[in-house]
Amino acid sequence: MKWIDILSQSLQNLLRRKLRSLLTMLGVVIGTAAIVVTMSLGAGAEKAQMEALESTTNLKLVQVYPFYGYDTSATGQRRVTKITDSVIRDIRAMDGVSAVTPMVNVWFGGSFALSTGKYENSYAQLLAVYPEDFAKIKKLKSGRYFSGSTDRMEFIMSEIAMLDFRDPKKEYEWVDYYSILDAGGELPLPDINWLGANYKLILRWEDYSQAEPPNYEPEITEKEFKARMVGVMPADLNDWQFSYYTVCNLNWLKKIYKENKSWFKEMGFEMESYDNVYVLADTVEDVEEIIDQLNDYGLQYSSPLEMVAIMKEQIATVQSFLGFIGAISMLVAALSIANTMMMSIYERTREIGVMKVLGCRLSNIRMMFLMEAAYIGVFGGGLGLIASYSLSYALNNVQWIQEIVASFMSGSAIFETGGSSTSVISPQLALGTWAGVVAVSVLSGLYPAYRAMRLSSLAAIRNAD
Amino acid sequence: MEEAAAREPVITLKNLTKIYTIGSEKLRALDGVDLEIYPGEFACIIGRSGSGKSTLLNMMAGLEKPSKGSIRIAGKQLERMSEAQLVQFRLNNVGFVFQSFNLFAMHTALDNVAMPLMYKGVGKMTRTSRARKMLTAVGLKTHMNHKPTQMSGGQQQRVGIARALVTQPKILFADEPTGNLDFNTSREILRLIRDICHERNTTLIMVTHDPEMAQYADRVVRLLDGHVIENTVNEHPAEIPGGVQAAQDDTVRDEDEE
Known part of the structure; x- marks a missing residue:
């Protein structure tokens, strides 16, 4: 099969079950946003602290x-x-x-x-x-x-x-x-x-x-x-x-x-x-x-870099805790992808069997399902980034949201940013998370895709409907 | 020339045996079947439910592995092939028509027929034009963009036949192709499938439980409890009754059904 055909078949299969795909994607969107926004809070705190430090100290000394x-x-x-x-x-x-x-x-x-x-x-x-x-x-x-x-x-x-x-x-x-x-x-x-x-x-x-x-x-x-x-x-x-x-x-x-x-x-x-x-x-x-x-x-x-190192370490500790929570929501999203894929395979057992009887290569079948999972990651991750940037904008610019965040963060000195951006999403964070989400999605699709490939083609020609 | 080609069988089965193990019971679905089928033949495999006819067809199509014996089709030993090789073999040599049509519900007739060509890696332009020709040949020129749910059973089976033949296979397997159709439509489909295979010199192997079908075939293979109990060549197969042309589509009923 040509690549373009594999991609378009996968997309069609995904669009066939719009609501289910959308709900699965929503999980990915939330997972992505949870990771990006929590990490961006850490990055914002780090940036603010560095700025404060640089204004008082020459870090090169x-x-x-x-x-x-x-x-x-x-x-x-x-x-x-x-x-x-x-x-x-x-x-x-x-x-x-x-x-x-x-x-x-x-x-x-x-x-x-x-x-x-x-x-x-x-x-x-x-x-x-x-x-x-x-x-x-x-x-x-x-x-x-x-x-x-x-x-x-x-x-x-x-x-x-x-x-x-x-x-x-x-x-x-x-x-x-x-x-x-x-x-x-x-x-x-x-x-x-x-x-x-x-x-x-x-x-x-x-x-x-x-x-x-x-x-x-x-x-x-x-x-x-x-x-x-x-x-x-x-x-x-x-x-x-x-x-x-x-x-x-x-x-x-x-x-x-x-x-x-x-x-x-x-x-x-x-x-x-x-x-x-x-x-x-x-x-x-x-x-x-x-x-x-x-x-x-x-x-x-x-x-002064020793101080920077200590500061970064503190932020990283908090960040890794927050990122862990984000990662859990991503894990849930991954399970939901696997679940959606498995359901879709069971529903399409007969269809997959027919494909095999008609001579569709096993590797093509596997690739179609992997691509379906990848699409969920690509679209879900992309939408998740849009959500993240919107949320980040709100965190930095909307007064009442900032107040809520401030009340949560009070007592956590490292998140006191003294007026500069609370949430900073670097391109590396955005693209890295996106790539990671796509990778996780493909991984979640791996087993379902393997199952699809292994399905017996006999199921297709059994006459009982 | 035709004589020389006819002497070399396209399918050779030797001592073909299939044993299913159900719990401690061993069930011999096929028990030492020897069979030769020649190019261009219309072979009809007849038997009651449980006679092993479907198992035989599945094995010839490379969908099931034999427990014993050998299957030689178009010069290839099927029993030695891996699943991936079998898929490839089917794509290049074999067409398959199902009892329950098994069309892809989300795709139009045209896309359904083009599907095997897509699996083969044929570009969109080429496969669409070949599928269009094939659909015209089965009398569905006006139904190219209909989805399966918008077509009658007879029309759906015509799509199924077009899909099976679009790759120009050497052999067409048909598993009770008229099993889900009414009497008149059954005869039309049977005539279509026979004529079109004859035209293309495609070997047609059909499994059925309907004894009536036997009189239209070139070769009749009767199975009982996994044994071949009859293997006869019909020198003068009967004409399929019904005064309509195969290519003429009189099964248009979609307007009524919707």
Whole structure:
């Protein structure tokens, strides 16, 4: 038989029993919609959570630490307990790494003061990074990145840190920058020609070790450096890595450290190795590979992707439970397909027998019944997808339905999507489910089709009607 | 030439035996049947109910396996064939006319007749035109697009005959083809089936319990309890009475019935 004839015969047989076929198909429609919509709720939750996470975190960043803690001699795990410049070079050579910089947080027994004109910033916290890598990690609001020159100090600040420049003669006034930024307002920055002004950085140490009673006068030493502010970072409350710091060029810090090594050491600041390194991956997909390489290298790390993984796992758990319920309704639909097919075969015993007597190939008979089952899957699945998209649209757009869903989902934090789409049907989900439904339908038709093929042709020619 | 061809039988049965086991009882439906049927013959297998005539027909058509013995049809040993091969064999060599017509109820006369050609993989255009010719030959030119329920028994059996012959089989098996028809229609159908087979030199093997039919056949095979008790050749078979032409359709009764 020609394929076109098999297909058209199957379709005709299906259409012969319209109501029964329709009811069977309805089961498939419900099964398909149950699977697609429940999965789409999970996908919607995942999308919303990812969006929330991406807005606060750079998922491409991996934070790297020296290997602390437990003894690994039993497992043979490599341990790198000191991150030196040569380790940094090794990390830079790893696959998928776009940028890498130590995050040197300069702290003193003494104090900082960064000043320009009448304004002084005595809260400055110095963070030194490699200039080229920083340029890849952090976007600026205005100005430029570090020039690379180490002749004088260059620094970049966010507007949050810039608030700390004050006139010491005036009364202290605390600015609630959190509320202002949260409301989308502008920070009341002091009137400084930020990128044009000359700044002074003063490192001051009060050494009490030689102090004598009764006055305990410390021995005060100060180092003064000329400085320029070259760039401004946007005020980002979530950016706890950079927004609160005075970011400077690590190469400059290295230079002044070298020149004043004993003085720094006396104050308790050493820079022989790094405690905290940032690695930027080329893409989010590269992060996993980088993590593997860091692990093999013997370093410890943390990545927001670990949080993503936990989140995805939670959603997958809920999703698999919901999908399981959908799958059960699909199973019921499959049984109903098998049942419909069996009934149709019993009804058509005589007809099938005649077909065999007339010389219809066994494989053709089997194929006709399989195709009948496949049609149920194709049409039922297709209608199920239409139903799914309609339902998904209603879930995302119709107020009262959203309220009902919200009341069901309350207490399930991962489904709180904060206003974005509740239900997301990806093409993969739609087409994958459709293909799966057709496959299940064909599987349900397998045994009935086999039975049809095996039916005795003698039944046809028995004369009793 | 015809003589030479006639000497080679188209069907050869040797010691054909069929034993049904019902519980502990063994029932010999056929008991060592030897039979030869020649091309173009109209053979009539006559017997009472339970004589084994239907079993014999079923085995010749490859619908049942013999318990013992051999069936050679058109140069093929049927008893050695698988079911799939038998289906193929039927499609290429054998036509079958049923007592209860067994037309496909959802299809028109034309589609019913075209069906075996569809099974054969013949394209729609070709099979429709061949089915149309065949229906014209059985006198149903005006009923091509009628469904079985819209036709009389005689018309339905004409469709059945057209369907059996559309593949141009060497042999036509007919199992009580007039069993469900009234007396006059029976004779018309019998004449049609005989004439059309004669015209095409198709071997016709008919099973019946009606002794009247025997006088119209070239060969009469009488069965009793699984044995051949008579195998005679009719040199001058009787004419089938009734003054109408086979191809002329006088069985149109559908208007009355509906």
